[in-house]
Amino acid sequence: MAAWLIRIAWFLAALAPLSALSAAPAHAGDEPERLRIHGSNTIGQALMPALVEDWLRALEYTGIRRVARAPARLEIHAEREGMPLVVEIDRHGAGAGFDALVQGRAELAMLARRPDRREREAGWQLGDLASPDQEFLVALNGARVVVHRDSPLRRIDLAQLRALLAGGAHDGIGSPRVQLGPAAGGLEEFLRERLTGGRPLRPAALRRHRDLRSAALAVADDPAALAVVELGTPLPQGVRALAVSDGGLAVAPDTVGIRSQDYPLVWRYHVYGGQMMSALGRSLALHSITPRAQRVVRAQGLVPMGLAPAAAGADPAALPPAYRDAVDGAARLPLTLRFNLNSLTTIFESSSAQELERVAAWLQQPENRGRAVSVVGFAQADPHNKLFAMTTSSNRADIVAAWLIERGIPVRRTRGLGPLRPLAGGDGEWARLRNERVELWLL
CATH class of the missing domain: 3.40.190.10 (Periplasmic binding protein-like II)
Structure with missing residues (x-):
């Protein structure tokens, strides 16, 4: 079972005591438990309410209903075995939502962008916001x-x-x-x-x-x-x-182009939580990246993160020879793996760590078991050392190949192609993040 499925099962189990505590009906004067989600209007207007309702149904809550408290604040009420729950969705903007997370006025923050440097500095106590356990890419x-x-x-x-x-x-x-x-x-x-x-x-x-x-x-x-x-x-x-x-x-x-985020005009819908987020908050965040929740994302007209079937292969004649040899006879999986060397918990960007879990789960399904992959790495050009890009791209490809092999996935080819086919021009940090990447091709 993929690691993220194990984490979901663990947190669903952690919620079980709520049922035991609710054996008797709640008293009228009791304050219901509340989960607070603040942030982006873009996410909070339609997508987040739909995800919350799907999550509640998955946890067997009943009586699910929406209650508008203000133009930019919605509550979703539900009950399970007599225990009420209120999910508060406040959409006063990404900045306000992140500040609420920092100040402890929200368990989760919705952002249609990455936190900026000032926000990250203000939220240092939240932990590693680049971790796949705290940053959840729910839609594109x-x-x-x-x-x-x-x-x-x-x-x-x-x-x-x-x-x-x-x-x-x-x-x-x-x-x-x-x-x-x-x-x-x-x-x-x-x-x-x-x-x-x-x-x-x-x-x-x-x-x-x-x-x-x-x-x-x-x-x-x-x-x-x-x-x-x-x-x-x-x-x-x-x-x-x-x-x-x-x-x-x-x-x-x-x-x-879209699912791999190689297309430069893609933007991400993220959910963030602190390292000590509540069991309810983590349960919802983990639910939001499951295949079930991603069907909700698709129904909202957005691009889901679930792994689609392999795309048709590129025209071989249009590819550079080294690239053509690396992917000959293969079809590209619609994803690109990127790296974050500043994270305290993983070498991968958080969404790429989650992508790898999806790939492993998909390739371990009976109909896909035994299929091999070709791992192709790229890197940022270094005008002072031409070997550096080749070494870096090979290193990144080897890291991904080793991860897959440890999980029983056959890797037939591993290639580092250096600065070939750059996605971004320039030599800054943004260009490095875009160009230093790994593709997976299905054989």
């Missing part, structure tokens, strides 16, 4: 840049998109008429944070629409238009999405 969303089918554009770089949305000079993409949705919302916040340093979006030629679907429809009627919409926005006939680059490889917003 993202932005698609769409154009008319007759547009000459096939790709766009983030630098070009940044200049376009800021109203500055932009080379190579002409002067498209930009179509955007409402100025308030998760997509707008993401674009400001990712591209304009928090400043408002001010393209030279801008038209706002009542919703993102209308923005996409406007592109279908205008060959000179360009819209930025969410991944779940329905696209009308006559439009197509552009591949997007970040100074490196241009990646399409397809299943592999």
Whole structure:
């Protein structure tokens, strides 16, 4: 059984005493137990209530009902064997939610971004927020840049998109008429944070629409238009999405690009808890990354974290020879493993540690047992030492291969390809985090 399933079972067992304590009906004056989840409006508006209700049903709570306490505060009430429970979902924003977690006014915080340096410093007592036991990636969303089918554009770089949305000079993409949705919302916040340093979006030629679907429809009627919409926005006939680059490889917003987070306009929906979070809080957090909960994520129009079947292999003729040899005859699993050398608990980024558990569970299913994988590593280029990238990529691939082999998963090939196929340009920490990665290919 995968480790995360074991942890879930342990915490469900830890909740069992609640049932024993509730053998007699609760007195009218008793204060019900309360689980407080604060943070992002984007997550808290629809996704989190749906996840909470699914979690409560999984724990055999009954009488589940929603009670609105304020415009940005919802309570979900439920009962099990006479013991009431109230789950409080407050969506006053990621910053307010993280502060509530630090101050002990919430057990869990919802963030559609990573905590910034100031927040991490303020929350030092929470423990290792990069740990897979405290940081839970529950869903993915993202932005698609769409154009008319007759547009000459096939790709766009983030630098070009940044200049376009800021109203500055932009080379190579002409002067498209930009179509955007409402100025308030998760997509707008993401674009400001990712591209304009928090400043408002001010393209030279801008038209706002009542919703993102209308923005996409406007592109279908205008060959000179360009819209930025969410991944779940329905696209009308006559439009197509552009591949997007970040100074490196241009990646399409397809299943592999999104699920692997190689596509640069993906944003994450996280849940955070402290190292001493309550049993109820940890139970909900662990539930949120289970296959059952990820079906709820999909139903909300978001990208789930469950491991999909292997994607079709890339066109071999389009691959560099070393890469082609490493993945010959294989199909890529839609994920990318990344590393966090600053974590106190794992060498992997928290979501990558959770991905590895999913891979192990999937490959240990009877229908997949015995299938082998090819492990392919990449690293950031070092202009002063060309061997460093090759050594680093091989080391990272070996680490992943050893992890898989320890769990009985056959590894047929392990390759380190150094700085081949970089996702991000530059030599800063962001580029290193993007370029130092491992892919898994199913043979």
